[in-house]
Amino acid sequence: MKTILTAILLFLTINGAAIAEGVKHFVAIHVNQNDPKVMNMALNNVMNVAKYYESKGDTVEIELVAYGPGLNMFVEGKSPVADRISVLSLQLENLSFSACGNTHRKMIEKTGGPVPLMSEATVVPSGVVRLIELQEQGYAYVRP
Template identity: 70%
Template sequence: MKRMMMAAFLALAPVAGWAEGIVHKIAVHVDDGDPRVLHMALNNVQNMASYYKSQGDTVQVEVVAYGPGLVMFLDGKSPVSDRISTMSLELEGLTFSACGNTLRKMSEKAGHDVALMDEAVVVPSGVVRLVELQEQGYAYVRP
C-alpha cells in the first residue's frame, strides 16, 4: 500500500531535471467561448509562467479547446488572437491544442473547412487529450 501511494505521488509530482529547477506541467481546459473566459485562461497561463519563472522553475502548458471554446483558435474570429500570437512567441513550452472532432463538426455545419490560427495544433479529441495529459502527470486547470 505504501509503495502504491508513493508511486501515485511521484506520478503527480512536477518533473525535475531542467537546469532552472522543477518543470511544472499544466493542462488548461477551455470549453467556453465567452471572451472573458478565454482571457482568463490566458491570464492563468501568464500568471503561472511568471510565478514559476520567479521561483527558478519552468512550465509546460497545453491549452486544450473544444466545443464552444474552439472559437479561441478560429482564424479571423478569435477574440484573443493577438494574445495567442504574442504568448506563443514569448513563452517556451506553451502549446495550443484544438479538438479535431469539434473542428470537423464546425466545418460540416459551415459547408467548408474552418481555418484555425497557425499556433493551434489539431488533436483528434479535446477530451481525450485532456485525459492523456492528466495520465502523463499534468495538473488540470479550468478557468
C-alpha cells in the same frame, strides 16, 4: 578525516541545492466556452503560472486545450483573443495550444466550408481525450 567529512558535506549541500532548484511543472488548461472572458482568463492563467514558476527558477510546460464552443478561440479571423495567443506563443517557448479535431470537423460540416484555425494551434483527434492523456502524464488540470 575532518577534511573528508567537510568535503562530503559540501558536496551533499551543493547537490541538494541543485536538486531543489529547477523543478519542472506541467499544467493543462481547459477552455470549452465561446466566451471572451473565459478565454482571457485562461490566457491570464497561462501568464500567471509561467511568471510564478519563472520567479522560483522552475520551468513549466503549459498546454491549453480547447474544444466545443471554446474552439472559437483558435478560429482564424473569429478569435477574440487572437492577438494574445500570437504574442504568448512567441513569449513562452513551453506553451502549446491544442484544438479538438472532433469539434473542428463538426464546425466544417455545419458551415459547409473550411474553418481555418490559427497557425499556433495544433489539431488533436479529441480535446477531451487530450486532457485525459495529459492528466495521466501528471499534468495539473486547470479550468478557468
